[in-house]
Amino acid sequence: MGGKLSDKDMDQLERWIGTGPKIFTLLYTITRDGCNSTTFHQKCDNQGPTVTVLYNQQGSVYGGYAPVNWTSSGGWINNTTAFLYQLRLNGNDKTTKFTLKPAGYLHALYHCQSYGPTFGSGHDLPTFRNTVNSSGHSYDCQGISADQIINGNSNVTELEVYKVADGKRQKTVEKECSKPWRKTRDWNEQLLNELTEDIVSFKPLPDLKVTDARILIIGPVGAGKSSFYNTINSVFRGRITQKACSGSAEQSLTTTYTPYKVKVKSGAPLNFRLCDTRGLEESQGLDVLECNYLLDGNIPNYYQFNPTTLISPKTPGFKASPTTNDVIHCAVFVLDATTLEVLSTKIIEKMKGFQNLMNQKGIPQIILLTKIDKLCKNVEKDASLVFKSPEVEQHVEKASQLLGLPRANVLPVKNYENENELDDNISILALLALRQILYFAEDFLDHMLDKKNDEQSEMEKLKVEN
Numbered sequence: 298m299g300g301k302l303s304d305k306d307m308d309q310l311e312r313w314i315g316t317g318p319k320i321f322t323l324l325y326t327i328t329r330d331g332c333n334s335t336t337f338h339q340k341c342d343n344q345g346p347t348v349t350v351l352y353n354q355q356g357s358v359y360g361g362y363a364p365v366n367w368t369s370s371g372g373w374i375n376n377t378t379a380f381l382y383q384l385r386l387n388g389n390d391k392t393t394k395f396t397l398k399p400a401g402y403l404h405a406l407y408h409c410q411s412y413g414p415t416f417g418s419g420h421d422l423p424t425f426r427n428t429v430n431s432s433g434h435s436y437d438c439q440g441i442s443a444d445q446i447i448n449g450n451s452n453v454t455e456l457e458v459y460k461v462a463d464g465k466r467q468k469t470v471e472k473e474c475s476k477p478w479r480k481t482r483d484w485n486e487q488l489l490n491e492l493t494e495d496i497v498s499f500k501p502l503p504d505l506k507v508t509d510a511r512i513l514i515i516g517p518v519g520a521g522k523s524s525f526y527n528t529i530n531s532v533f534r535g536r537i538t539q540k541a542c543s544g545s546a547e548q549s550l551t552t553t554y555t556p557y558k559v560k561v562k563s564g565a566p567l568n569f570r571l572c573d574t575r576g577l578e579e580s581q582g583l584d585v586l587e588c589n590y591l592l593d594g595n596i597p598n599y600y601q602f603n604p605t606t607l608i609s610p611k612t613p614g615f616k617a618s619p620t621t622n623d624v625i626h627c628a629v630f631v632l633d634a635t636t637l638e639v640l641s642t643k644i645i646e647k648m649k650g651f652q653n654l655m656n657q658k659g660i661p662q663i664i665l666l667t668k669i670d671k672l673c674k675n676v677e678k679d680a681s682l683v684f685k686s687p688e689v690e691q692h693v694e695k696a697s698q699l700l701g702l703p704r705a706n707v708l709p710v711k712n713y714e715n716e717n718e719l720d721d722n723i724s725i726l727a728l729l730a731l732r733q734i735l736y737f738a739e740d741f742l743d744h745m746l747d748k749k750n751d752e753q754s755e756m757e758k759l760k761v762e763n
């Protein structure tokens with residue numbers, strides 16, 4: 298059975314010890330083995346390096362690292378690599394390493410049969426006694442008093458001693474994350490290249506004379522709509538780009554209807570447009586009527602939305618007879634994964650209103666679930682873990698329920714936002730989403746073509762009959 302020390306704590310201790318990867322094996326805990334020095338010595342003597350961890354009632358976690366054996370024969374152990382540390386205060390991370398004073402006593406540890414693990418002369422950190430001694434003077438306390446570390450409470454709820462040996466740990470995340478909730482191919486350069494090729498070679502059906510698949514990007518302000526375009530553009534440009542203004546303004550930064558093109562490095566444009574629009578504020582923001590015009594292709598490219606007057610057929614530039622090129626072929630709702638729970642009912646209702654229109658027109662809908670890096674530390678570090686993260690899975694489920702779309706239509710992404718360089722895994726995730734969006738657009742166009750052909754043959758039949 299494992300102890301209470303998390304992987305993150307072990308990572309921190311490992312860095313402090315500073316001699317490479319370590320395996321932590323629980324030797325002794327007071328809640329399991331009882332709080333007495335005889336048992337402590339039975340279990341922990343002559344085990345080599347150990348780390349002692351104390352957990353108190355106030356949520357403080359602290360302790361000491363002993364680089365040599367504990368023994369039961371009394372006396373001081375002089376050593377230079379032992380240290381004391383704190384990991385948490387009030388349940389929050391607070392990491393400090395207290396090393397031995399260079400010119401002070403090197404009384405790092407005190408061995409005594411009737412004591413628990415004891416650090417420093419004074420002692421700096423005694424255990425199994427009622428008091429915490431702040432008169433210790435072997436370790437450099439950096440101006441932090443013992444009372445501050447334990448937050449005024451010397452009652453511990455647990456004390457653990459781990460044996461620390463060289464070796465690579467299998468981290469809990471890897472264990473937890475071994476089974477994906479959505480299957481994808483192996484994530485490697487080959488997958489990235491294949492996705493890139495699929496998207497570069499994408500062409501809407503020639504029979505419909507559609508040059509570009511038109512994808513409508515829609516969603517609340519700050520969800521990451523502009524960032525998604527920037528992410529896709531960056532992948533194809535081979536460097537981080539910021540063509541679409543992104544930021545964290547309360548009201549929509551984007552107020553024009555911009556059908557962004559994406560170009561590859563050589564400058565050749567790809568055959569789709571990601572149409573950025575204004576956000577979905579509760580009051581202002583995109584309106585159902587405007588959405589209907591957008592879907593039908595009435596709104597001209599680069600139209601500047603007016604916050605006070607709605608577009609109408611009288612507005613200059615209004616496309617009264619749009620072509621198949623102008624209509625929307627796939628709608629993408631962009632939702633911030635971290636705010637799904639707090640989305641206002643007004644905004645949800647607004648999106649459902651838009652969905653009604655899309656359903657009437659048969660336009661496929663996708664949810665792009667952004668900021669998944671903020672849901673899960675593992676995903677933040679490595680985007681390829683996305684389909685193994687239970688947090689992401691839960692949020693995908695939640696998003697699918699919110700708009701009543703199948704789970705397969707919810708595509709998690711992590712946009713480029715804080716990066717200076719491209720990352721293969723972030724790019725793969727974005728391209729997986731984009732390819733799916735293009736496939737849906739293709740299905741819609743295919744359906745339009747069938748309809749057109751059927752209508753034509755009906756007409757011909759009628760001609761023949763007449």
Ligand SMILES: Nc1nc2c(ncn2[C@@H]2O[C@H](COP(=O)(O)OP(=O)(O)O)[C@@H](O)[C@H]2O)c(=O)[nH]1
Pocket residue numbers: 516517518519520521522523524525542543544545549550551576631667668669670671710711712713714715
């Ligand atoms: N951590 C994180 N931040 C993101 C992500 N996508 C967007 N952002 C940030 O969210 C903020 C709003 O993004 P923006 O694209 O302007 O949202 P828009 O209003 O929907 O166009 C910006 O500060 C972005 O840097 C993401 O996937 N992860």
Ligand SMILES: [Mg+2]
Pocket residue numbers: 522523524542543550551573
């Ligand atoms: Mg925007």
